[in-house]
Amino acid sequence: MSAAPETKGVRGELPGAGEAAVPFVEIEALRSREFIPAAKEALTSLIAEQGQSKLIRPVFNWAGRNSLFPLHWGLACCAIEFAAAFGARWDAERFGVVPRSSPRQCDLMIVNGTVTWKVAHKLITLYEQMPEPKWVIAMGNCATGGGPFRTAYSVVPGVDKLVPVDVYIAGCPPRPEAMLEGILRLEDLIRLRKE
Amino acid sequence: MTALPAPPVPWPELLGEALVALEPMEGTSGRIRFRSADAERVFRAVHDAGFHHLTMIGGIDWVDHREVIYTLWSDAGKTYLFLSTDLPADHPTVATATRVWPSANWHEREAWEMVDIQFEGHPDLRHLLMPDGYEFHPLLRSFKLHEPEDLEVKVRHV
Numbered sequence: 046m047s048a049a050p051e052t053k054g055v056r057g058e059l060p061g062a063g064e065a066a067v068p069f070v071e072i073e074a075l076r077s078r079e080f081i082p083a084a085k086e087a088l089t090s091l092i093a094e095q096g097q098s099k100l101i102r103p104v105f106n107w108a109g110r111n112s113l114f115p116l117h118w119g120l121a122c123c124a125i126e127f128a129a130a131f132g133a134r135w136d137a138e139r140f141g142v143v144p145r146s147s148p149r150q151c152d153l154m155i156v157n158g159t160v161t162w163k164v165a166h167k168l169i170t171l172y173e174q175m176p177e178p179k180w181v182i183a184m185g186n187c188a189t190g191g192g193p194f195r196t197a198y199s200v201v202p203g204v205d206k207l208v209p210v211d212v213y214i215a216g217c218p219p220r221p222e223a224m225l226e227g228i229l230r231l232e233d234l235i236r237l238r239k240e
Numbered sequence: 241m242t243a244l245p246a247p248p249v250p251w252p253e254l255l256g257e258a259l260v261a262l263e264p265m266e267g268t269s270g271r272i273r274f275r276s277a278d279a280e281r282v283f284r285a286v287h288d289a290g291f292h293h294l295t296m297i298g299g300i301d302w303v304d305h306r307e308v309i310y311t312l313w314s315d316a317g318k319t320y321l322f323l324s325t326d327l328p329a330d331h332p333t334v335a336t337a338t339r340v341w342p343s344a345n346w347h348e349r350e351a352w353e354m355v356d357i358q359f360e361g362h363p364d365l366r367h368l369l370m371p372d373g374y375e376f377h378p379l380l381r382s383f384k385l386h387e388p389e390d391l392e393v394k395v396r397h398v
Contacts, residue, residue, distance in 0.1 A: 162371045196385045199369070
């Protein structure tokens with residue numbers, strides 16, 4: 046009984062020691078009530094000052110161009126070089142390039158190989174399934190202009206007959222370095238992009 | 241112990257008038273040229289003689305006429321047999337083999353698509369390698385190499 050007043054005195058120096066405990070949820074609610082309006086006010090004043098495109102679009106541009114996700118599909122021998130570029134030796138992932146298996150997760154289509162008329166409308170379907178903004182790289186001579194099969198009865202003479210192409214990579218097939226160079230050129234193009 | 245060679249099949253008795261010529265080919269059971277009008281009967285007779293496996297069907301454009309070649313394999317006789325028939329260029333029509341060998345389906349689609357040979361009674365004669373709506377038969381001798389833009393216009397509606 047005699048020890049209790051001493052401890053009470055020590056406790057009394059701590060802030061909020063005598064008050065009832067506030068539940069954690071209420072603290073969070075209090076913080077958000079104060080923080081969110083303040084953040085909103087700061088952001089709206091910034092946007093009014095600089096314009097939305099100047100503030101937000103460069104961030105998306107920077108994030109997008111440094112994480113290009115190509116569609117993981119191969120048409121011909123260029124697909125072998127495409128695959129080699131993601132191996133240990135060339136390691137395209139250091140540029141944020143990760144092949145995805147679904148067109149809905151991609152923003153880059155690398156057409157690596159000979160496109161025939163039979164597969165043409167499948168290619169267009171895949172391209173249309175990709176979310177905006179999206180880019181196309183024609184990899185190798187076949188995708189660029191039909192290559193050695195240009196006059197064949199079954200080959201599309203260049204994939205730019207079907208979808209808009211941003212970067213052409215020459216070679217038969219191009220080496221993985223050339224593919225990485227193409228991706229870096231595409232990043233330059235995205236950097237210069239005007240909304 | 242090696243298997244004895246199978247006794248030769250008496251083709252002239254089996255096929256009768258349908259048989260045009262019987263040409264020996266080394267290492268096989270030879271090639272049978274038959275009349276295209278009796279194709280269905282020839283297929284049945286050859287199938288009943290043990291040639292249950294159809295390896296391929298090919299079409300040839302000889303400009304003045306066309307030819308269809310059937311390659312068959314006999315599991316019992318361990319031997320190949322070739323059938324061939326000549327068709328007029330203006331009316332290249334032959335009965336389908338799908339009723340005898342169901343695997344003829346895709347081979348006949350390809351032969352029709354490439355050298356324009358009509359197979360009467362085929363259940364599903366449509367394009368196999370080319371897109372639907374393709375207007376050419378590209379392995380015909382009369383097919384000229386087109387400018388790519390011409391082909392593009394022809395199949396654009398696909």
